[in-house]
Amino acid sequence: MKELEIKVKGMMCNGCENRVQNALKTIEGVKEVVANHATGIVKVTANEEVSENSIKEKIEDIGYEIER
């Protein structure tokens, strides 16, 4: 298991948090997602084989931006 913290731009409300959380939970191996629109931080708990890139791509797929 690993824990990732990803900084995301564009989450404005609880609905955005839910969208991000639900989208990331569809990735095989992702166990837990906590998104916070106030801080922009998305915390992901996942199996070792889940790549950080696949998580970032999914976030971008649903319309949010990764802060780099």
Ligand SMILES: [Cu+2]
């Ligand atoms: Cu929103």
